[in-house]
Amino acid sequence: MSTTTPRSVGLVRAQTAVFESPLALECGTALPAYQLQFETYGTLNAAKSNAVLICHALSGHHHVAGRYSDADKYPGWWDNMVGPGKPIDTERFFVIGVNNLGGCHGSTGPSSINPDTGKPWGSAFPVVTVGDWVKAQARLADRLGIDTFAAVIGGSLGGMQALQWSIDYPDRVKNALVIASAPKLSAQNIAFNDVARQAILTDPDFFGGDFYEHGAIPRRGLRLARMLGHITYLSDDGMGAKFGRMLKSGEYQYGFDVEFEIESYLRYQGDKFSDSFDANTYLLMTKALDYFDPAKPFGGDLVKAVSGTSANFLVVSFDSDWRFSPGRSREIVDALVAAGKRVQYAQIASGHGHDAFLMMDHPYHELMHAFLNRVHEEVNR
């Protein structure tokens, strides 16, 4: 019974916030009106000082913890981190998960209806950036009466949002937790993203992004994109330990059907994803990653970019993560040190690669607990 699962937030419900005033986007256009899908766990204290924002990564969403019904097979995507007595303790903090703009889990995105045309936005949906997301999240915070977050937390692309928050709204973030992230993408990162995008863009069922009105889904492209992405989320060693050269049937079949267990795993992940995720959202998320570069408005100087921040930072990396390696986290740390900011940095040993930010390798959760205990003390001071 999930509702009685120890240390779970239990049954949860998503909420919708509708915004009628336009949001000016970095790309130059504006979204006339939009809605954000979000969930909250725990209770906002009287001083409204215990709010924590969780920013999601590429394929994430607002459903961070708990279950919608007892029949749900899986809880929210960060259920091991968020709950009563867990590092992000819902008995201490008012925790908010929000689906970003351009998403496909209830917030306004390419599959939403464009009020101007009465049809899905599709290819007409503007390209959104990490900065745009942060601006939209800040409006949600306003709506909820939250002036200052005790912490903004995210892994991977979510960590980029936490960093952007600390730069764009220095007075509204007390602590920023930037996990398995990077200050900008490398050429290799962008290259992987572009191959993923090409898989989608060249799928005949993509119809230039307007596949909805053709009753089609670019499933093959999305599947390939996810398979490729998945390879970059795992480490070579981790993959080797889990799958090695194991064969499904035990013998070579001398053909092109699924033979190796790793093939079976990737195809399964690709199929599952292509059934549930929107291809346009995938394109948008990868572009947001590619464009992320908070130092750009500061002449490429990351030290200058973070010099106006006032948050305490926790930066965490994982040694087998080659998508955003520990060195990329160190770039953030070094800039913060050079700017004389308060920062703590840990590199966790893990075989889980980039995915480690969702796992529980020792002492990742102890570290998060230790940091958030201090945040809690700060809230109560």
Added chain:
Amino acid sequence: MKLRADLKVIADWIPPKSRVLDLGCGDGTLMAHLMRDKRVQGYGVEIDVDNVVKCVAAGVPVIQSDLEAGLADFGDASFDHVILSQTLQAMRNTEEILIELLRVGREGIVTFPNFGYWENRLQIMQGRMPVSETIPYQWYNTPNIHWCMLGDFEALCAKNGIAIRERVVLNNDERVRFLPNLRGSLAVYRIGRP
């Protein structure tokens, strides 16, 4: 909380509100003390992740890093004091870290177990490698690979044009003034550029 004797000497040398870098800061005891009593700003650097968690729990800004990789991530003269407490003897790049220390900091504070301490000499004369309170390891599992005595350290400083500004030698938490290289088990130096 009672501070280890060498840490107390270090704390006494650091003026309030200094910018401090504590290399090999362990569980952050010294930094926590300095932050509380001296209002210093700065960071600890520590290689062991469990110690890093302890630092975070204590609210000490800590950066997990391997000192053997150098201090290239820290800018010139970015700290008033750089502390290397009982770590020098365990480092491969001994000479390099001393030079780096004084690039990053205006002043360095270095402590190490004195190999010339009489008990060590006695154990060697008895035919065994020394094991004691300040050297609590067997020869086969010790992280300490570069032993030295007071004179050795001072000669290395001289070779690199490093000035010794102050020296305190301790034994059993007491300061040793007479025959320090024989009677002292722990050396604490304040060094700088002349």
